[in-house]
Amino acid sequence: MSASADVVVTDFDHHSAKFAARPFEVLEELRDAAPVAWSTAHGGFWVITDHGNVVEGLADYSTFSSTAGPAIPANPFGTRHIPVAFDPPLHALYRKVLNEWYSRAEISLREPEIKAMVVEIVTGLRERGSWDFVSDLANVSPGAVTLGILGWDVGQRLELLDVMTQSLRNQANPDPEVQKQNAQRNMWFREQILREANDRRANRRDDLMSVLANDPIVDGQPLTDEELADMVVLLILAGFHTTSGALTALLVHMEEHTDDKQRLDQDRSLIPHAIEEIVRIYSPATAHARKVTQDTEFGGVEMKKGDWTLFVNMAANHDPGAFPDPERVDLDRNRAKSVAFGWGVHRCLGLHLARLILRLEIEAVLDLLPGYRIDLDAAVRSDHMGLGYFYLSVPASIPQEA
Template sequence: MHGSEPTSPAKSTRHAPTEAVVVDFSHHSDAFAERPFQVLAELRELAPIAWSTAHDGFWVVTDHQAVIDGLADYERFTSRFGPAIPANPFGTRHIPVGLDPPLHTTYRRVLNSWFSKAEVVRREPELKTLVDEIVQDLAERGSWDFVADLADVVPGAVTLGILGWDRSRRLELLEVMARGLKNAASTDPDVVARNAEGNRWIREQILAEARDRRVNPRADLMTVLSTEPIADGVPMTDEEISDTVVFLLLAGFHTTSGALTALLVQMARQPDLRARLEQDRSLIPDAIEEVIRIFAPITALARRATEDTKLGGVAMKEGDWTLFVNVAANHDPAAFPEPETVDLGRNRAKSVAFGWGIHRCMGLHLARTILRLEVEAVFDLLPGHVIDLAGTRRARHLGIGYFYETVPAHLATA
């Protein structure tokens, strides 16, 4: 298939299924990162559900209906083996996304109260103060990078604040996570060893915080996870705490960052959109949803078949890995006409930008609020800002997320 890279040699959990369309698609390849939407459109046209020989073999699903059907059916397509192909370097059993009901329900119930819409509304003044302080600093500097100086700052600071961690630790945590995710598909022994060391280090930090809360409890989520009965009336084990906090750190630091920079870059490329949003702030939430639909920060989610079954008329075997490509579903013209066009009035009820089914993003209310506050602050405090589109660089390895590495900008008068 044009735009994908061959794998050598193809290693599969089994031979390519009979009558399946076989491709060499890898969501971690440079070729995919260079032209993701075109590659996925070509793949969907060739076969909405195809068998890829990459990463030991897996089904790649690009059809919108098949994606939402599969993600909604946790009984046939389990999350228990992790959400990524190949396995995430920071572990496979992230809680609660690495669980199915009834355990998923138990653990998510504990976390929901910290990320509910009501809780986010209550905390909005605090969030606005944080965002405004960060953006005001950019205005005083005159030039900055929207990735390193805003998009990567706010979500991490908010996440650490909810956990009750020292916010000054944001950079060291971000560095370890970013390095691991960038090299998630590497088979180089040295890289694999560094990723494993990064995973060990993060989990050591988590357990150190847990030990501290057991001695010095506070009004934070870390104390709840470390001390309170969760399942069957007993506190979480150290492993369960680690699996939960790893998930919160990865999700909290990265996805909102990717969404903000995608929107800011889109406004730079489409000045009429920027002008429209500046003049009518009530349209900002629609712009956020639409840009997230197009440039989904979570590109794909992996599941594993629990039985011999069929999806979209394609026969799958028990144990088969399946990659549900969210961004492909959101670009399926059968679901979203002219899918790459920013249409603020579009019906996005079936967008899978925040996932689908029971694993739909727990932090979506928080993410939406942070993004709105960031855009409003940029409009208010950085009027006339200019993004250097020639200097903007998107991540060369998409993996499971659509991110920018750098988005340099400055005030027009600087």
């Protein structure tokens, strides 16, 4: 950081319970004070909260690089998540093989099987009469679909989810014993990945894991074990968590705004619009870290080579300069400027899959759970926003008279 009286200094910490308690207000206050400020948290980093600078910075990979990792502090499952942790041109070489599995066309082909799975899950909720939308739906279908694409046993979902949740909630905890436990979980995670890879090398199947374990990816060579683990870690982390957060945010919103719920129930073509609006406001991914590659002036401040920056896409999506009345859910809003799924070359690989799962989940809830009610007083939102906007519990039931 360059010492300057013009730089606004803050203690903003995206991992703190203080931020999680009132995220929109905290980001608005910070943006109003300085769209580009210096935070003293986690060793110090620039925090960028206005839409224009977030878009410009995320698009400028030559100045703001991903190669040191996309998180502050470092993700407990490593810093080199492939292809996120590479910039062009290398980024495109690794991403190409994944694009073939996560393209809009490929994901559309999976719709019948995903729909059948979601309908089976939601039918089970109806038969039970009461459930939790987090543990019984939001945390079930995204992980099951991700493991299905990889070709893993879907029965591993709960164990993987538990390991990820424990480590990510303690990402910013400096306690040496906690960090030791995070390192052990990271080692376990990678052992599972390499076990699957070795199985595919011996017995190839029609799944993504077989492709990653066997096929030439870069310069005619297959991935090394380390590269393969770094890639699959990203797919599982992203595939499990972000879609879950978006679904519960939308369900809670519909319970709080019955007019929107009624509109969606009467006109299912509005569901994709509701999904886009919810992920804009209740960002499943809070922010993206980058490292400055050269001394530069950006957003009115002097940044130095090696400085960390945090581009807060949640803040950008609440910038009234880009989205009038930004906290209001408007199903008819123009969301072309939304950075909910990122921006630039690192835009979310799984956005087509996320949109499909969310649409099918909402359709199934509306179709198969008529009259359901969410107990808003008992709903519990996470006190940790480092990853995104999440609920820990959203209990619901079908009243006896429904």
